[in-house]
Amino acid sequence: MSKIPGDLRYTKSHEWLRTLPDGSIEIGISDHAQAALGDLVFVEVPEAGRTLSAGDACAVVESVKAASDVYSPVGGEVIAGNDQLATKPELINADPYGQGWILRMRPTGDRGGAELLDATAYAAEVAAAG
């Protein structure tokens, strides 16, 4: 079973969101997503300052078998990409909810109609997907 921390919100496309104390948002991919991708070999993170709309492809995670886009669940301005991933993409495999964060952004309130799930709903989603 994959880990699904209760204090985060999730998307159906397997991103997680964490609201930090200063109101900014941290985004990564779920434990389920990293397990499905397998060993990551490359992560392309967005540049600080880039403006994202909800639903924009904002990062690429590449494993030995596939390359997938990471979509920004909300709109905002990128504060930082996780530069550590450039040399250590495996941080996402080892610690998807911690050191494996992908980007931090200042949200603009654009939710883009994206449905954010709580841990229970996301767990049901993952279970339903088999």
Add this chain to the structure above:
Amino acid sequence: MPYIPHTSEDVRAMLDRIGVKAIDDLFDEIPKALRVDSLPGVPAALSEMEVARLVAMRAATDGRPLNFIGAGAYEHHIPAPVWALTTRGEIYSAYTPYQAEASQGTLQIMYEFQSMIAGLTAMDVSNASLYDGASALAEACLMAVRAHRRSKSARILVPTTVNPTWRRVASVITEGQGLVLEELPYSTDQGTTIPQALARYDGQDITALVIQQPNFFGQLEDVDALSRWARANGTLIIAVVNPVSLALLAPPGEWGDAGADIACGEAQPLGVPLSSGGPYVGFMTTRTEHVRQMPGRIAGRTVDLDGKPGFTLTLQAREQHIRRGKATSNICTNQGLLMTAATIHLALLGPVGLERVASACVARTRELVSALCGIPGVRAAFAGPRFHEAVLLLDRPAAPLLESLAAEGIIGGYDLSRNFPELGPALLICATETRTTEDIATYARALDRLLGRAVAA
């Protein structure tokens, strides 16, 4: 790869299985209006005997002209083993089988090709070839836009001294994706790009600068000055190079202080004969930091389960079958057969052989320029160092002269008036190691006679 034909029973069984009446029905999605039912002027099928005779007759009309034209495609001696090996059944195929379990030989040839091209250009990594030099330049421009993430302009500076056909191809391929190719002027005295012309772009967001060395005129650009400007301006450097010249000239990986970002070009001079319009074979190399933005296939060396060395495609996540519309290119293949010829050609020549070819090219071209410039009405357009091509200025239009020369079996050069009218009547000439002193004298005598004057010497 064996060719396994289908019997009509096989075809019937397959059509029945998918519930289709005839093979033609599989093309239903192509609108009727776009289909061609007949080809006017093309006769009905001929027998093998008739085709062989027709093609042999057509080929004979080419004659065996004495060739002094380059302009992007070059006549070199090709050692007999190159095509004797390349046409062996194991590798002579229109299709490149990439499956590691079925194609260790092919993959190893790709790996060797990449190693040699990366070595020649002094860059970190090479792909397994592209369609041709012109599309390689287009791909390099697209790649630069992807690789330079801080640059938002998609503006690329392309000197006028870059092959005009390649410039056109690059522009057609890239314009649909929003790239802006801007021309950089050259000095009509020197035949090279003016480094000072870059000053007006200082501080502007320019994604990449293209530098062709030697340039279309055969002249040597000040690649270090151009590269330093690009580096200082945060602009990526796309090198366009002739692989033969790299035996003598500084490789792109050593241009300026930090080298080029992408190097590309045409590998036809390595073992591929001249042919009307190709097929030719492009190459591309880059620095490791940009490898995920490089289009095309890459063969890698690895070990199998038993620890034995082997070869396989690598970095495929960049490619069409995985990334679909977001792939680095919609050309995720290579020019397998010609890449094979180039690999064998380079392996046979070796570094010393290639250097001898390059040096002979320089010497022959010097001899040719001096012979033709001894004729009144002919002078060299540009001073300064050159490789194996030169521009001659004439006292009358080149086209009629070239026609008369062709009638005598001499291909006298490339008429520059269409693409470079500012030069006046001008001819781009080339001599490789295949031109002898006697060949050059034959050309000089014919040109002198046509210009209506006695030999000065």
